[in-house]
Amino acid sequence: MDLIIVNQSDLDRRIRAVVAVILLASYFFLDLSTGVSQAALIVAAILIFNAISGNCYIYRMFGYSS
Numbered sequence: 001m002d003l004i005i006v007n008q009s010d011l012d013r014r015i016r017a018v019v020a021v022i023l024l025a026s027y028f029f030l031d032l033s034t035g036v037s038q039a040a041l042i043v044a045a046i047l048i049f050n051a052i053s054g055n056c057y058i059y060r061m062f063g064y065s066s
Contacts, residue, residue: 019047023047
């Protein structure tokens, strides 16, 4: 069983990267509450991992590949 299988299209990866950059910018430049800013940072980290690796474990769990 392979741990990392590419199951995202290039468009999917680009969208995740753009959303991650927006979330990172909101973390650094907007004055959000602590919980919201930490959540944005965690989601951005997950999206960056997905964009770089091309693997989404939620897609894999449901058997979907884009």
